[in-house]
Amino acid sequence: NAGVTQTPKFQVLKTGQSMTLQCAQDMNHNSMYWYRQDPGMGLRLIYYSASEGTTDKGEVPNGYNVSRLNKREFSLRLESAAPSQTSVYFCASRPGPDQPQHFGDGTRLSIL
C-alpha cells in the first residue's frame, strides 16, 4: 500500500539552484496538490491539478512550477531556489471534490 510517495525525503540546496520534487500516487486519484508548511504554521497550497492535463495556482505559487505528467505523477519545480523556500513540502491526492485528501510523508527542503 504505497499511497502517495514523495521523493526525495530530504534535500539541501544552495541559493539559485534548481530542483524538482517528485510525487506519485497509486490510488487512481484524479486530483493532486502541493502544499508547503513552514515551522509552526499551517498548510499553504502552492499548486493543484484537478485532473490529468490541468494545473492551477494556489495561494503561494510564486517561485514554483508544476507538471502533471500523467494521472499518477505531479512534480513541483523550483527554478531558482531562495532561502524563503525552506520548508516542508507535502503532496496530496484525492479521488474527487467531496473526498478527503491523502498525503505523502513530505520533503524537507533547506536552502542555504
Next chain:
Amino acid sequence: RKEVEQDPGPFNVPEGATVAFNCTYSNSASQSFFWYRQDCRKEPKLLMSVYSSGNEDGRFTAQLNRASQYISLLIRDSKLSDSATYLCVVSPYSSASKIIFGSGTRLSIRP
C-alpha cells in the same frame, strides 16, 4: 474573517480526560468536512470524515452543525498518544481546489 477558524490552543489535559474542539467555517455552501491529525513534523492523516448525522469512531465523535456553521471533535478517555495537532478541513463540493485547512488546535495529554 478566516474561512475556517480553530482555537490554536494548546489544550493541556490529563490522561483520561474528555476534550472537545470546535471549528467554525464561513462558507455556508460547504459540503464536505473532515478532521485530520498531524504529529510534529509529520504529514496530516485523516482522522475522520464528518457527516450531517454525526459519526463516532471509538473514542472519537464528530458533529456537524450547519445552522451555526461549525464542526466539533470530541475525544473521550484521552491517551498520551492523542497528543497532536488537530486540523479542521472544509471542502465545497463544487471545486476540486477549494479545500480549506484550519490552522490547527494543539493538544497535549499529560500523564
